[in-house]
Amino acid sequence: MLIEWNDTKTDYPSDRCMQELFEQQVESRPEARALISRAGQLTYHELNARANQLAHYLRKRGVTADTRVGVCMIARRQ
Numbered sequence: 732m733l734i735e736w737n738d739t740k741t742d743y744p745s746d747r748c749m750q751e752l753f754e755q756q757v758e759s760r761p762e763a764r765a766l767i768s769r770a771g772q773l774t775y776h777e778l779n780a781r782a783n784q785l786a787h788y789l790r791k792r793g794v795t796a797d798t799r800v801g802v803c804m805i806a807r808r809q
Contacts, residue, residue, distance in 0.1 A: 754779070 743752060753775075756765075761776035773781070794800055 756763075757775045757779045762774050764772050765775040765778045766773045789800060
């Protein structure tokens with residue numbers, strides 16, 4: 732079962748950036764589940780809105796394409 736679930740290799744277009752592929756998914760299936768966790772779930776539309784909110788926040792603080800940004804993700808146990 733573990734091997735079957737993880738057999739997700741997919742060829743992606745080499746002329747598109749990851750964010751472009753994600754935006755395409757948002758446009759084609761905005762209400763589909765994109766993320767599921769213990770805290771809840773988000774649709775592609777909701778996840779995109781949060782990602783854009785973070786991007787605007789970082790830009791307001793001077794982050795550009797060449798700026799490195801550290802990301803800390805904390806898993807909370809319930």
